[in-house]
Amino acid sequence: MTASHPTRRTVLTAALGLAGVATLGGCGSLRRDARIREWNLFGGGDGARLLQIHDKFVAEHKDMAFEAHTLAWGPPFYTKLAMSAAGGRAPEVATLHLSRLKGFSPATMLDPIPLDLLAKAGITEPDFLPATWDRCKIDGQLYAVPLDQHPFVLYYNTDICAKAGLLGPDGRIKPVRGVEPFLDMLRAVKEVTGKFAASIETTNPWRMWWTLYGQLEGGFFDESGRDLVIDDAKALEALGLMAKLAADGLTPKSADYPSLVAQFSNGDAGLSFNGEWEVTTYQTAKLPFSMAPFPVVYDVPKYAGDAHTFVLPHQAVRNEADTAATIEYIAWMLKNSAEWAAGGHIPAYQPVVASPEYLNLKPQAEYRSVAPDVLFDPDAWFSGSGAQLQNEAGAAFAGVLAGRTTPRQGLDQFKAATRKLLDTPSPV
């Protein structure tokens, strides 16, 4: 008798049950277990590009549940990633500066990359520059897959440099070599702009100093990584040249990062010494500009730089299907990195570097030759992009450029700060 008269409650229950079954059915066809959550730190022009590339990935991979999250660059990103990995509940994949790999404690915070899956997805060791690939390995295990390299380069305003007589017949800036030709080039530009020759970031001139010091082939740590072996004469030579540029008004005495971008954009400076990632900014501003390798001011070509890599942050319980999908994602990103290169970065995946799609990118392909000479930060837990060593260099060297302290004082302060970091027990 109850069956013939369904009450309102039974009808509702039945409806809910049906809805539930429908949802479950939907899940089954969606292959729910392939989930990829990605964390990255690209907030600028390259971040906008990353989103476009991700949209394409999602369109081609309907069977994977993909979500990307962009977090604030630098310490906030690394702190959040470290905490999620230390708790074992990290996202499936994250971006990491290669220079920070060691400081990120591979043993506890990263999971090794399954080489067999990577090979299955078509990515193998010969696809990369040996130096880059080796740096992704720790104790024989691969912990990171490099996506790109981003060296310190030279931006030049083509109008200003043409007036200064610095361009060759092909419209490219004529390469200079040595300190005096370098200074002559800057003086010629200053003559045209009436203000500065080059815009640089004085509040953190680490990349500039590391480039010049690297060109002098100066060392940093000894073999053991426990002792500081900075060559004072070379370090002071590099620092002295930077102080001279500022004192002569060829570069500003004081400029933070936004000022660096502004001074090149508005023509106060005809050159800019910076990482290559501001291409999009200047293209959007319709600036007449191109790019070239940073001049070899001293003995050997070396350029401060770093690489963005993909890592698998530590998960207490790793889902095999998710990991497989994640490796597929990494491989897809590498194979499609020509679009990523449009944002300025040199692809790490060599087949893309050789592709016409990349070679036709102007000015992004103009400085690709420097890739083998990219000089990574010293290898230590407190070193790398946005890490403590760069902050200490900024604190010590900014005063030298501003003319408040001598190169000697700046170097002594930096060495003392680095020694203190070396003496600090490593937390990783």
Added chain:
Amino acid sequence: MAVQTPPRTTSSPPTTTAPQRPGPPWTEKWGGLFFVAPFGVLFAFFLLWPTLSGLWNSFFNTSLAGVQQEFLGLRNWQEMFGDPAVWASLRNTLVFTAMSTPPLVVIALVMALLANRQGLLGWFLRFAYFAPFVLPATVVTLIWVWIYQPGFGLVNGLLTAGGFAEIDWLNTENRAMLAVVITTVWWTVGFNFLLYLAALQGIPEQVYEAAAIDGASGRQQLFRITLPLLSRTTGLIVVLQLVASLKIFDQIYLMTDGGPNYATRPIIQYIYESGFTSYRIGYASAVSYMFFLVIVIVSIAQFRLFGGRKEADR
């Protein structure tokens, strides 16, 4: 308890049921606990437990990187006492507090006095003085970093227009802290202003009328009536302001990131850097506890001074 228990001798008709008679029901005796339980649980979980675990951590080399921790005893504390960065950043915090508290009290008072008596203009002044306080730290710092920029900033524009040389406010060691203080005063003085305004409006009009009849000048009314009657409010504002200034972090982190050359880095930023950027939770805990002690000492000193004033008032 003794008061509630009736003396045995006076107990009238002893009944056998008396000892077994249920006392006040259990819920009545312990019911109060239920009322505080929600807060108690939150307090224990979010304040008491982290506070104690912070102290515990300060004796270990606890790392955010999840490596095996080992007992260090007092070594974190020893390292802290020998770490010049700790003392430099603590000094910056105290300097900021000393530089920001007096103007935040005095300017708030002056603004309240100005806004209190205005009829038509009053609503505008009240709005204008309080408006910056509602802005978030990120917006305030963004505005002021531009204002301070050399080359195109407002302040330097005014300086050069007046024939003075430009000042690189945020990148000069002895100017950066002043720049942060100016921004902080602009941003937060509105709150103290509001407290003063409320207190001013609480002073009865008759007091002034009586004083005026007695021939007191405006100046005398200010110093003999208004300021003394505001002394309680002043005490409150000073306490609140000291606590707020000692907690300085946001605007410095956003404007100078502690620079140039760590000239503005407050102790909380150093704790943040040690614990989160460098993963050294154990060491950061030790420094936090030291700062905790500093705040306790300041609070006790404040309490003494404030208590003393109350005695004097009587």
